[in-house]
Amino acid sequence: MKAFGFVAILAGVVALTACEVKSGDTDGEGGEGGAGSTTTTSATTGQGGGATTGQGGGGGGTGGGGECADATADECGDCCNEALPDAQAALVLHAISQCGCAADSPCASECDTTDATTDACNDDGTVNDQANNTACVTCLAGLAEDAACVDAAATDCEEDAACNPYFECLSSCQ
Incomplete structure (x- = not known):
């Protein structure tokens, strides 16, 4: 399993991010072998x-x-954030739901309040993405990467x- 710091993602979105990414997709096809060689397929x-x-060599495959x-590793997370803002927001909602609601x-005591302006947790079990709750965000950002709610x-x-x-974009980060 590959872990990424999803707390860093939170800093730019004002919500939690700390997720463990499982191994990535291997949709690529291997290259073709040269004359007189044995061809081996690779997933890339x-x-x-x-x-x-x-003898001979296969050409490189283009992967998925x-x-x-x-x-680069430092740029990949930012690239995913910019390329997939709606999917990133969905991750934040899952994190608030699991770790705050x-x-x-x-973080339930900080996120699930009785004040309508700060309550990040709606009574129907959904996340109130309009809540303005700095204490909730601070708690979520401070969670350990190995917290059970982060896994969930x-x-x-x-x-x-x-x-x-x-999730798939982040799993492609090297």
Whole structure:
């Protein structure tokens, strides 16, 4: 499993981000072998080469790493944020839901208030994305990457069609 600091994402969006990303997609195709060689197929993310044995070499395959896969490690997260703002927002909602609104979540006392202007948790179980709650954001940003609610938010994101593109983009980061 590959972890990324989703607290850093939160800083720019004013909500939580701390997610664990599972291994990325391997949609790429390996290269073709040269004359007189044994062809081996490889799965790649982004630009990659195929493995070959014998004489000649295979050409590199083009993988399914997404538009941010070629960015440097430092730039990739920012690229995903800019390329997929709606999917990033979905991740933030999952994080608030799991870490701030769920029963016994670590930030419930800060996020689930009785004041309509600061209550990030609606009575119907949805997240109030209009809440202005600095204490909730501070609590969420301070969560450890290995918090159980962070894992739950990652799972929710991975299974949500609106959030998964962001999850996949981040998983392509090197």
